[in-house]
Amino acid sequence: MKKEDQFLGKHNAPKGNLEITGPQLFGHPKGLMTLFFTEMWERFSYYGMRALLILFMTAPIATGGLGFDDQTSGAIYGLYSMFVYLLALPGGWIADRIIGLKKSVWYGGIIITLGHFTMALPGLLALISGNHEPKGDLSGVDLYSFFLGLILIVLGTGLLKPNISSIVGQLYPENSSKRDAGFSIFYMGINVGAFLAPIACSTLAIYDWHLGFGLAGFGMLMGLIQYKLTGKYLEGVGDPVLPANEKESKQRSKLIKGVWIALALIGVIISLFFLGVFSIDPVGVAAISNTLIGIVALSFFLYVLFLGGLSPDEKKKVLVVMILFVFSSIFWSGFEQAGSSLNLFADRFTDRKVLGWEIPAGYFQSINSIFIILLAPFFGAMWVALAKRNLEPSSPLKFAFGLVLLGMGFLVMYFAAKIAASGDLAAPSWLVITYLFHTFGELSLSPVGLSLTTKLAPKKFVGQMMGMWFLSIAMGSLIAGRVAGGVSGGTAEALSQMPNQYLLIVYIVVGAGAVLMVLAKPIRKLMGNVH
Known part of the structure; x- marks a missing residue:
């Protein structure tokens, strides 16, 4: 697990009083538990899917895998891992400039959930049709759902991952003696999720790879539900910075338009790829x-x-x-x-x-x-x-x-x-x-x-x-x-x-x-x- 998760957001806490205000649990803000379980389930989804990813790509088509060779599978795995970290940069920027930290975590979690369920789609279709036998060839649904699911997970993780840690930092006053302990508790949630996920998702994948991917998505869905139900404990932290004047308001509007244009371009490129207009090595x-x-x-x-x-x-x-x-x-x-x-x-x-x-x-x-x-x-x-x-x-x-x-x-x-x-x-x-x-x-x-x-x-x-x-x-x-x-x-x-x-x-x-x-x-x- 990445120890840098523990440090993200440590420098973003409000200054002033060293005492923690608001609802507390064992001397820590109750919002910490909200973030603990959100991050635990997000890491459950991430590491559960990661445990299956390269095995699924290299598994023969006859056993339900994609049948890719090792070089191609390794390259896809590397690109996926790379983009998870790269997109944390624009994800943090969008939170800071436009929608705030809390909404970034919420929308990021939704996109991640959709990504996992998209990867699980062929298995869900097989479940509905009652045909669980592995096919002898790959259908368009298998490939499209796989790549689209990966893209969604990357986009969602880039939006959620850097910002949830920053909210933890904002729960504590700067120089609070409990701040490091709070991050340690939060970090434990990361490792609990990462420990449970490979075991749970790999067990289901014995029966069908897509069931494993689906369980990863269910984990993120659980995280979203509890995030929404206990979101009241995050009141006053992670909110968007509202424009101070008309000039800033216009700049914000331009940024929002720019983000939508960028997303539209990504959508067009993905569509052209799926339509076979171009291929990617x-x-x-x-x-x-x-x-x-x-x-x-x-x-x-x-x-x-x-x-x-x-x-x-x-x-x-x-x-x-x-x-x-x-x-x-x-x-x-x-x-x-x-x-x-x-x-x-x-x-x-x-x-x-x-x-x-x-x-x-x-x-x-x-x-x-x-x-x-x-x-x-x-x-x-x-x-x-x-x-x-x-x-x-x-x-x-x-x-x-x-x-x-x-x-x-x-x-x-x-x-x-x-x-x-x-x-x-x-x-x-x-x-x-x-x-x-x-x-x-x-x-x-x-x-x-x-x-x-x-x-x-x-x-x-x-x-x-x-x-x-x-x-x-x-x-x-x-x-x-x-x-x-x-x-x-x-x-x-x-x-x-x-x-x-x-x-x-x-x-x-x-x-x-x-x-x-x-x-x-x-x-x-x-x-x-x-x-």
Whole structure:
């Protein structure tokens, strides 16, 4: 799970009184429970669908899947993950400028629900018709509902995800002693949803893939219902900023028209695609997108450094953000393989039989959440204890540790892949240990990333620098999907090469961590008074 979820919106609370006002539950605003369950169900829908996504794409048509090859499936998975993070930027902008945070969460949840139910449509039609037998070929309904559903989920998540965390921040007065605890409770909701979803949705997917997608949509629907029923506890927070004068009112009207025009254009493009006017090569689009993200990121940092009107001290800090952008992308390119290459490894090369019952591959997607719930308090206490002894590592060193630990996880996968390449099934413990190391890495790096970005960013570029952090995750997610197509062992040749592919990932990730360890002291000097 992404620890940056815990930090979103922390800098948006109202100033003034440190006391919490309004209805409370166990010393926290009751609105926190509204947001806790909304986010829990949203993450249930997201991670439930994600646990099935690449398995559904690569499953043979005869078993109800799409029958895509590994490269195409990995590219689609990567593009989907990328856009989830990219659209958080316009989603936050729409909330700030037009409809407010609360309505953004509401409308985003509705769009997500429609997306999941759209993906479930072929299964619902089969249920109505009474024909549950997998077809021997793909119909237009299968493909159209799949791609349209993904697009809707991406749009809805971009609208909901950044804004619900910001509302949490607004529930507490700035510098309130309970604020961090509130975010920790909220963050637990993320992991509870992410833990339950893969198990529940994968269980239904045994009978029909689309039932699993439908359950994910039902989860988001439950979140919407409770959000509406308990919305009274959010009164006074997350409302839109109304225009102060006629000039601002006209500007707002223009923005609204611009958004509708953009949505209309998206609708036209989607329609033309479905009508067969043009086709899209996911592998080619993924490659181009990687290049474009790199160019956009480099151009932005160069602009800020040379044309941003910054002081020498601010330029040094921006340079640190630029360096960490690169290492963050490398980390997420490995970590985000959980839902792609590691999910396929669980499906194809892991002995999942227990007492005659085969564990669904998607169950393994819950392991990271279990470890996060168990280990996050330990890591927090460890950093505090080290800080008291002046032994706490610097932020760049924590980043480096995260990369090395991630690499150790893929080293475990190297040995598991050797077993698979020899023709045997690997024990489930190989994946469990891999996810344990990856969780160690996430807890070392992820809490630092967004927090450090907000501290290092020049005041007039804070929002944009936060956008760059999410852009690094988007880039890493896209790379993860592309890499998954080559290390999934879908053919005999790919299977024989799989151990070496995992070993290459180890060299890249651990090598990046080692480089960052060497650079840690110079980077620490560039950071100045920021810790």
